[in-house]
Amino acid sequence: MANNYYDTLGVSKGASDDEIKKAYRKLAHKHHPDKVGGDEKKFKEINEAYQVLSDKSKRSQYDQFGQTFNQGGGGGGQGFGGFSAGGGPTGGWDFSGFEGFSAGGGSAFGGDFGGSGFEDIFSDIFGGNFGGGRRTRAKAGRDIQVDAEIDFSEMVHGAERNINLYKTVVCENCHGTGGEADSKEETCPDCNGAGKVKQTSRSFFGVVSQVVICPRCQGKGKTYSKKCHKCNGDGRMKADQNIKIKIPAGISDGQTISLSGGGEAGELGAQSGDLLVAVHVIPHPKFKREKNNITSSEEITFSQAVLGDKIEVETINGQVKMKIPAGTQSGDIFRIKGEGVPYLERKGEGDQLVKIIVKVPKHLSREQKDLVERLKNQGI
16 A cells, blocks of 8 residues: 555645546546556555645645545555456456446445446546446537628628528427427336436446437437437438528638537527638739728829829729829728728728829820930929
């Protein structure tokens, strides 16, 4: 027997229940005799320590007196009984001391496993259900992901799309109950309304009892005298469904819209999954988006740049007049307020940023060349 249970698990005296459980999981994985490098003696010591420290009453006694008094004769962990290395039928081990092992009763480890977390831990080590005792939850429906394309203008102003899906839905005939409308609801004869049944099987630890979801009623505790003819009692069926989605103004390219409950129907009345719509914005030939601003460019003549003017500028909302001040340089940027992309999280819009390009003529008449020469001679 280990001198100090806390040292055995490698935790402090003030360790929380969760810390003790985690330490036990790690050590049980490492030292289990059936694993490579396992250590039978160490494994027994670890289990002995965990039996005491995972039980509030036993831990309190141990902290106060250095031992417990409700383990049936002496120190803790003496209940391994016939657990010994030998020529037993199960890979060299004798598990006669494990007969009748169940999640709620006594165990060959000399303690009560009920509520101690052993069933979870051994499930981690060996896989599957160990001791059971818990009703399996009905699975929620799966999420469905689809893509939707919108153009640049729809990104600014918002849009609607109809999404056609072929998916699992709640049965329209029985509305998810699984029974015909004129059939009688009855208590399930297999589980007597509990929704779960006890199963006994042989395993590594001998005879193991576990509680599982009732296969007849699928955990509902009720059955129907006649199954629904459309879904055959499942409560769900495959069907085409048209879903209208609203795409908000200002959404970004690649952003996903989530519609709660728009996915596959869940089992046994569990929550449906979500519909996830990934939005893709088709690029615009003239406009680009920079955060909530729209950028574009406009060409002006040399004379407009020198003398100034008012020009027509295309925005996502139509044509607007914009003033070009005298002396405008090529590359100058002018801002048109409120002609950008709406904010998703608050009211208002960004702006349109217009970059000016001064167009230089490639072909000039002799008169135009003479004029430019005169301007050149004047230092312009």
